[in-house]
Amino acid sequence: MISVRLPDGSTQQYNHPVTIAEVAVSIGPDIIQSALGGKVNGTLVDMSTLIRHDASVSIITDKDPEGLEIIRHSTAHLLAYGVKELFPQAKVAIGPVIENGFYYDFAYHRAFTLQDLQNIERRMRELAKKDEQVLQRAVSRDEAVNYFKCIGERYKTEIIEAIPQCEQIKLYSHGSFTDLCRGPHVPSMGKLKYFKLTKLAGAYWRGNASGEQLQRIYGTAWASEEDQIAHLRMLEEAEKRDHRKLGKQLDLFHLREEAPGLVFWHPNGWILWQQVEQYLRRRLSAVGYLEVKTPMIMERSLWERSGHWQNYRENMFTTESEKRDYAIKPMNCPGHVQMFNYDLHSYRDLPLRFAEFSSCHRNEASGALHGLMRVRGFAQDDAHIFCTEDQVISESVAFNSLAMSVYKDFGFRQINIKLALRPEKRAGTDDTWDRAEQGLRAALSACGLQWQELNGEGAFYGPKVEYHIKDALGRSWQCGTLQLDFVLPKRLGAEYVSESNSRCCPVILHRAILGSMERFLGILIEHYAGAMPLWLAPMQxxxxxxxxxxxxxxxxxxxxxxxxxxxxxxxxxxxxxxxxxxxxxxxxxxxxxxxxxxxxxxxxxxxxxxxxxxxxxxxxxxxxxxxxxxxxxx
Structure with a gap:
């Protein structure tokens, strides 16, 4: 007998292996009608998944967040199906789920047009109405490589060739279309009813700016017509609030081809900038921050010692003078450590808080640049707190209180917290990372916060807390960060004299509330649709x-x-x-x-x-x- 435990605590008994679909049928007709997938012992699976042993099982419907993800994942496949039907010579690349929708990248000999987009969406609806069953099969890596080579899908072939030889590959088929995917997917394509293709964009294969240029088609998909209508209305409102349009209408700033990713601030825009900066300057001064100014350009050797040259070189602008290599700073951290190292500090001096508003530069790919939201030259409300390990929690609590107060003053009430953990490419030992991650968890607990953990998304030198603010349209923007760093102070020889008169290495808390000033101003402009509150308005x-x-x-x-x-x-x-x-x-x-x-x-x-x-x-x-x-x- 196989025992299946359901979320309500009840148990179903079966004398043979059963699929998720069969479990749903045994629960009732309402469930099977809305079922999209299932969870077996917490793992999301297809309706066709066979349960061979005792397990905890839940049915995922279109009312569940995971159900919406299945809908969007499947609609991305439907998009690729529609494109291949209309443009057989197009090559498919990748098509993930993103917030509020999905996209799929394609290679084709000419640029897709808005008319093409309409035709593709029409074909998708025709294919969905056929309600073709989605079939899954597992094959070996070599079988998958041979299959996609035979049908001329070289991007899929390249993806599979990077997978270890021993791994099984899942292929999903509906009608004449087969795709590589981990799943799960809807049981049949007729479940996909509420979707719309939204825009075209360029993309690079595997995000490599020196690689092949692809075409990206974005779309959105929902479980109900009401949700889709609400989302499309939000997109219309977002279009009206676009900070680039409002920047021109309100005479705030402009961008030029001669300076990609760099902003020309007009008098009105610079007044707005100064209102934000001076407000922050007052808030930081009131809680003990010391404002400093560090050089824009520093020698390569400093960036090598900090680890940025090895881990961040591709994002740095460099220059040379008198046979010495220099980098334009992408962040302020090494300069602030040099400021700390200038004097020998006692434990009585800690915590020491250095703040700086000067510009940084990062060599972002041209295709990633987007108005004020993604630039190459930017300023941060940047600060570094040099403290003892025992002071980490109290300093984190104080920072959190300050950050929440600042967000409230700017009109943001809903803040979500995420904790980004160790990335694959990182500096420091596992023990150091364990201490840093546990330190931030303890700090968040002391702040009384709930948080979501993001594996692999920390900085190379330490984990970070992320503050995600929601704007007037419900969109989420990651602004503030708090990073706990044991690595950089040791690399750059930072020391203080302890109570026992020994030399100790301080801990650094890297922190920002707004993040990039340019980006935050873009968020503010869209949040208020350009109608700034009186205290921020360039002209009152x-x-x-x-x-x-x-x-x-x-x-x-x-x-x-x-x-x-x-x-x-x-x-x-x-x-x-x-x-x-x-x-x-x-x-x-x-x-x-x-x-x-x-x-x-x-x-x-x-x-x-x-x-x-x-x-x-x-x-x-x-x-x-x-x-x-x-x-x-x-």
């Missing part, structure tokens, strides 16, 4: 005159606002007042003050708030009180 008040006779009064009002510390400007152009109001409404200025002869004579202001809200006529002091109150709330 615009004073508009109705006629020439009110120019002097408009200038007086503007100067009075400036003396009170507000960012104000007057537009005295000889244009219709309706034209000027419309122009600044599009620029999302928080307040418009309109003055004419009536306002001049009565020493009043006609005030409009952003969004076309007419606040009527008020006295200057009343308007000041409104501005001050709004800043206090912010």
């Amino acid at each position: 008040v615009i004073v508009l005159n109705i006629a020439e006779s009110s120019v002097v009064y408009a200038n007086i009002v503007t100067q009075l606002l400036k003396k009170q510390g507000f960012r104000a400007s007057a537009d005295l152009r000889n244009e219709k007042i309706s034209y000027k109001i419309r122009e600044y409404a599009l620029k999302k200025v928080p307040y418009l003050v309109i003055v004419g002869d009536k306002e001049r004579d009565k020493q009043t202001l006609a005030v409009r708030a952003r969004g076309g809200i007419d606040l009527g006529v008020m006295l200057f002091e009343d308007f000041l009180d409104r501005l001050r109150n709004e800043l206090q709330v912010s």
